[in-house]
Amino acid sequence: MTTGAKYTRQDFQTDQEVRWCPGCGDYTILASVQNFMAEMGVDKEKIVFVSGIGCASRFPYYMNTYGVHAIHGRAPAIASGIAVARPELSVWVVAGDGDAMSIGGNHLIHALRRNINLKILVFNNQIYGLTKGQYSPTSELGKRTKSSPSGSIDFPFNPVSLALGAEATFVARTIDMDRAHTTEILNRAYEHKGSAFVEIYQNCNVFNDKAFIALTGKEERDLNRIPLVHGEKVVFGPDRDRGVIIEGGTARIVSVADVGIDAIHVHDATAASAGPAYALSRLSHGPFGPTPIGVFRSVDRPVYEETLQQQIHDAQAKKGGGDLAALIASAGTWTVA
Amino acid sequence: MSEAPTIDNSETEQVHTVAIRFAGDSGDGMQLAGARFTDASAIFGNDLSTFANFPAEIRAPAGTLPGVSSFQVHIADRDILTPGDQPDVLVAMNPAALKANLMDLAPAGIIVINTDAFDERNLARAGYAVNPLEDGSLDAYRVLKVPMEDLTKRALEGSGVKGRDALRSKNFFAVGLMTWMFQRPLEPTLEWIASKFAREPEVKAANELAFRAGFNLGETTEMFRHTYRVQPARLPAGTYTNVTGNQALAWGIMAAGQAARLPIFYASYPITPASDILHELARHRNFGVRTFQAEDEIAAAGAALGASFAGHLGVTGTSGPGLALKSETISLALMTELPLLIIDVQRGGPSTGLPTKTEQADLLMAMYGRHGESPLPIVAVATPADAFEVVVEAARIALKYMTPVILLSDGYIGTSTEPWLLPDLATLPDISVPFTVAPNGPDATFIPYLRDAKTLARPWAVPGTPGLEHRLGGLEKDGAGNVSYTPENHERMTLLREGKIRGIAADIPDAVVDADDGADVLVIGWGSSYGAILAGVRRVRAQGKKVARIHLRHLNPFPPNLGAVIGGYRRVLVPELNRGQLSRMLRAEYLIDATSYPKVQGQPFKAAEIEAKLTEMIG
Numbered sequence: 001m002t003t004g005a006k007y008t009r010q011d012f013q014t015d016q017e018v019r020w021c022p023g024c025g026d027y028t029i030l031a032s033v034q035n036f037m038a039e040m041g042v043d044k045e046k047i048v049f050v051s052g053i054g055c056a057s058r059f060p061y062y063m064n065t066y067g068v069h070a071i072h073g074r075a076p077a078i079a080s081g082i083a084v085a086r087p088e089l090s091v092w093v094v095a096g097d098g099d100a101m102s103i104g105g106n107h108l109i110h111a112l113r114r115n116i117n118l119k120i121l122v123f124n125n126q127i128y129g130l131t132k133g134q135y136s137p138t139s140e141l142g143k144r145t146k147s148s149p150s151g152s153i154d155f156p157f158n159p160v161s162l163a164l165g166a167e168a169t170f171v172a173r174t175i176d177m178d179r180a181h182t183t184e185i186l187n188r189a190y191e192h193k194g195s196a197f198v199e200i201y202q203n204c205n206v207f208n209d210k211a212f213i214a215l216t217g218k219e220e221r222d223l224n225r226i227p228l229v230h231g232e233k234v235v236f237g238p239d240r241d242r243g244v245i246i247e248g249g250t251a252r253i254v255s256v257a258d259v260g261i262d263a264i265h266v267h268d269a270t271a272a273s274a275g276p277a278y279a280l281s282r283l284s285h286g287p288f289g290p291t292p293i294g295v296f297r298s299v300d301r302p303v304y305e306e307t308l309q310q311q312i313h314d315a316q317a318k319k320g321g322g323d324l325a326a327l328i329a330s331a332g333t334w335t336v337a
Numbered sequence: 338m339s340e341a342p343t344i345d346n347s348e349t350e351q352v353h354t355v356a357i358r359f360a361g362d363s364g365d366g367m368q369l370a371g372a373r374f375t376d377a378s379a380i381f382g383n384d385l386s387t388f389a390n391f392p393a394e395i396r397a398p399a400g401t402l403p404g405v406s407s408f409q410v411h412i413a414d415r416d417i418l419t420p421g422d423q424p425d426v427l428v429a430m431n432p433a434a435l436k437a438n439l440m441d442l443a444p445a446g447i448i449v450i451n452t453d454a455f456d457e458r459n460l461a462r463a464g465y466a467v468n469p470l471e472d473g474s475l476d477a478y479r480v481l482k483v484p485m486e487d488l489t490k491r492a493l494e495g496s497g498v499k500g501r502d503a504l505r506s507k508n509f510f511a512v513g514l515m516t517w518m519f520q521r522p523l524e525p526t527l528e529w530i531a532s533k534f535a536r537e538p539e540v541k542a543a544n545e546l547a548f549r550a551g552f553n554l555g556e557t558t559e560m561f562r563h564t565y566r567v568q569p570a571r572l573p574a575g576t577y578t579n580v581t582g583n584q585a586l587a588w589g590i591m592a593a594g595q596a597a598r599l600p601i602f603y604a605s606y607p608i609t610p611a612s613d614i615l616h617e618l619a620r621h622r623n624f625g626v627r628t629f630q631a632e633d634e635i636a637a638a639g640a641a642l643g644a645s646f647a648g649h650l651g652v653t654g655t656s657g658p659g660l661a662l663k664s665e666t667i668s669l670a671l672m673t674e675l676p677l678l679i680i681d682v683q684r685g686g687p688s689t690g691l692p693t694k695t696e697q698a699d700l701l702m703a704m705y706g707r708h709g710e711s712p713l714p715i716v717a718v719a720t721p722a723d724a725f726e727v728v729v730e731a732a733r734i735a736l737k738y739m740t741p742v743i744l745l746s747d748g749y750i751g752t753s754t755e756p757w758l759l760p761d762l763a764t765l766p767d768i769s770v771p772f773t774v775a776p777n778g779p780d781a782t783f784i785p786y787l788r789d790a791k792t793l794a795r796p797w798a799v800p801g802t803p804g805l806e807h808r809l810g811g812l813e814k815d816g817a818g819n820v821s822y823t824p825e826n827h828e829r830m831t832l833l834r835e836g837k838i839r840g841i842a843a844d845i846p847d848a849v850v851d852a853d854d855g856a857d858v859l860v861i862g863w864g865s866s867y868g869a870i871l872a873g874v875r876r877v878r879a880q881g882k883k884v885a886r887i888h889l890r891h892l893n894p895f896p897p898n899l900g901a902v903i904g905g906y907r908r909v910l911v912p913e914l915n916r917g918q919l920s921r922m923l924r925a926e927y928l929i930d931a932t933s934y935p936k937v938q939g940q941p942f943k944a945a946e947i948e949a950k951l952t953e954m955i956g
Contacts (some may be wrong), residue, residue, distance in 0.1 A: 014808075016820075043803070044806060045800065045802055045803045045804070045805070045806055046800065046801055047800075048647075048800050053811075060808050060810070061808050061810070061820070063808075064806055065806050066800040066806050066807065066808075067806075067807075067809070067810075067811050068643075068646060068673070068810065069640070069808060069809070069810030069811060069812065070639070070669060070810070070811065071665055071666060071669050071811060072634060074636070074639045074665075074666065077631065077635065077636035077638075077639030077640050077643070078639040078640065078642055078643035078646070079643060080629070080636070080643060081604065081629070081639065081640030081641060081642060081644040081645075081646075081647070081651065082642025082643040082646060082647045082800070083643075084602070084627060084629060084640070084644070084645065085600070085602050085627065085643070085644040085647040085648070085649045086647040086648070086649075086800065088799070088801070089647070089800050089801065090504075098389035100416050104637070106632055106633060107632065107636050107639070108637075110631075110636065113686070134593035172692070183630035214937055218649070248780075265348075270504050308627060311622050312622045312623070312625055312627075314622075315621075315622035316622075316623045316625075316921065318623070319623040320623065321623065321624070321625075322621060322623045322624030322625070324588065324591055324592060324595060324624070324762055325759075326623075327591075327621070328578065328586065328588055328759060328760070329578060329759060331578050331579070331580070331584075332376060332379070332380060332525070332578060332579070333576050333577060333578045333759065334379060334380045334381075334382055334576070334577055335381060335575070335576045335577070336569075336570075336571075336572045336573065336574050336575060336576075336577065337574055
């Protein structure tokens with residue numbers, strides 16, 4: 001991160017009235033992102049925010065950068081075109097859980113596998129807010145909503161597992177209320193070369209209030225947050241007496257005293273295999289108990305648009321800049337006198 | 338059955354035009370055979386037109402009717418417009434190819450038959466109870482029986498290529514025989530073989546041997562003492578190449594980028610018959626062309642639109658089912674008023690329909706197939722070579738008016754070829770539109786929807802431009818670009834967007850009327866029926882009848898003079914490869930009693946069909 005003090009949070013605010021419901025977690029995330037953008041030091045004309053449809057997707061209107069409020073689910077596709085056309089831009093995608101993983105699931109997984117330099121922030125509130133309260137692809141089984149009065153029978157996605165399965169090179173999870181942690185994760189995502197998937201647990205106080213209470217409640221949070229720190233043992237709890245071991249590809253929560261500290265898993269976000277990160281992601285399926293928070297995976301892989309740029313460079317070095325008249329004549333010509 | 342003696346004079350007969358159809362199993366290499374014969378004819382200097390007809394399956398069951406693939410080439414010593422209504426010569430590599438194509442053959446036409454494929458099994462697969470070579474059913478034709486497989490194998494003896502591998506060269510044997518019969522030069526085909534198979538010396542040698550053996554068979558055998566000569570055509574002076582519509586479209590996209598001084602970003606999802614545009618553009622990284630094979634049609638449109646937002650010329654290509662999927666993004670392009678070029682190489686529909694056959698039935702989808710009030714400009718390609726110019730025109734409109742534009746081509750244009758007088762690239766119009774780089778509002782603000790008074794286009798400011806940061810979106814906005822839900826504003830903006838597109842009429846050429854004085858009947862066409870309509874009109878005129886003709890390139894808005902021109906005729910005929918889509922648009926726009934002449938068989942119009950319809954109308 002550069003320390004350039006050329007911007008303050010105000011530089012990233014727009015003249016638009018912010019229209020989320022009072023108390024919405026989106027306000028906190030907006031503040032975190034605006035603060036981070038000021039710290040990030042990238043010229044604001046080089047920043048683009050792209051969103052789909054949903055509450056979260058109003059985000060670009062409130063960011064004084066370039067932006068597109070696009071179509072439900074399509075933000076990763078549109079952002080891909082921007083990033084591939086102009087690799088020097090800093091392109092950020094903001095999506096909700098329905099936008100990213102239901103109607104836009106296909107675009108999300110393909111943007112991740114291509115490793116296009118997009119920073120994809122998924123505000124996961126486990127509900128459809130803008131359409132007033134239907135179950136989403138991350139709502140828990142049995143959830144009673146307007147469209148599931150007898151209880152949801154849709155098994156939910158685990159967003160981190162999904163991103164890891166989609167060959168994402170950077171996968172992290174954070175919580176709206178925890179601005180320090182959110183900022184740290186935003187910075188890690190920004191510094192990562194390639195696509196970054198950030199799941200942000202976001203409270204919808206109107207349609208799904210306290211969905212993340214296990215991780216945000218004063219009494220619960222220390223019991224349930226499992227901080228993932230690269231190079232360190234995965235331990236948690238107020239007394240750091242609980243830990244995670246991985247055996248046969250499966251992660252399990254144990255008492256440190258029972259297994260001994262040496263048996264506890266050391267988190268390696270840069271591991272060649274996504275296996276341990278995946279195992280950690282399976283510790284929770286929705287934030288109802290101990291849930292890992294932090295960077296699950298951060299590995300290097302060629303960035304799509306950089307490789308494309310290289311192909312263009314190599315082709316030009318080999319064949320020259322391209323002569324259209326010569327190309328058209330290359331298929332064989334004849335002359336009529 | 339006709340025997341060789343019916344054509345046994347050893348003269349070379351001069352003919353003005355001849356249409357030859359190569360037909361065989363889809364694994365027999367008939368498309369390649371036709372293309373080789375075509376290139377040799379092009380280099381010889383004939384005018385020509387081709388038509389490829391192939392199954393949707395990569396390998397349909399061998400020897401069956403659904404597996405038949407054919408390539409027709411029409412060569413002439415004068416200007417021709419269609420691949421020919423009826424082939425004069427049919428090369429049939431197996432019984433199914435004979436059965437599927439015989440009904441099209443001209444009366445007393447020539448059939449060159451690969452007799453080796455006429456065994457019991459292949460006859461049964463084609464549904465022949467009796468061998469047509471033996472039952473007299475071909476007596477009305479001139480039949481030349483050639484054991485092509487046996488002769489090819491014998492020609493390859495000693496080459497090291499044997500058995501089934503040797504049989505692969507039999508298409509070159511057929512090309513060689515036709516090269517002799519129509520007195521084509523050998524060199525273009527030999528050079529092509531040498532360059533194509535430079536890295537496979539055995540295959541190269543085998544194909545050369547087979548090609549020469551076919552040629553020599555004609556030269557030395559009694560059976561083939563008759564050759565035909567089609568003199569070079571008197572085309573306008575200049576340098577020509579033979580081009581398919583898809584190739585001309587790809588090159589036209591690159592030319593549009595140069596004319597606009599913008600990088601090209603082409604995003605597409607593989608779909609027949611548009612994929613060749615993606616293949617061609619993907620080869621030209623050295624021109625700075627970015628191709629993006631998206632995960633689906635929707636993403637292809639989205640990525641192209643994103644690239645346009647970022648300041649590239651965003652282009653997406655597809656066929657009908659893909660256009661349906663892109664409609665959501667096209668509406669966003671229309672709402673955000675960003676340039677976007679959408680190419681639809683139409684095929685038979687609905688649904689998967691006839692994926693390898695042609696149709697013009699997406700016009701109303703292009704016109705109306707979106708949600709909300711969403712007008713946009715539509716242009717159509719008339720011939721393979723025309724594609725080059727039309728795509729530049731489409732890009733001009735998209736950039737000048739900041740709008741998505743749909744370009745309609747079709748499978749027939751996409752895969753057919755015609756000679757193309759090489760364009761002088763220096764004469765390409767300058768279609769560049771400067772990016773906005775300075776604030777346009779009070780207090781150094783940027784108003785993204787402040788319109789040009791004349792074109793009504795909004796300014797194009799791209800990311801990276803300091804001080805012009807702005808947000809675009811799909812929500813309705815007011816005149817400045819702020820989200821607005823007020824009732825009057827929505828109506829005002831709807832009319833504004835409509836007026837912008839309508840106003841383009843003042844910026845496109847008048848429709849050119851090709852009319853005989855005193856003509857009563859006006860025929861209006863669009864797209865790939867250009868050749869058949871013009872050929873039909875010429876035939877009607879040759880009978881001494883009077884007719885007028887217009888071929889539309891701009892389908893929305895229509896050329897400014899169209900209504901007035903139509904008013905001058907008693908009757909209007911609209912031939913289309915659909916159920917009357919343009920005729921509906923003309924009726925709605927001009928309140929005229931247009932007569933629709935629809936055809937939906939997956940095949941282009943024949944000149945004879947247009948001639949018959951016009952003759953009936955004119956009386």
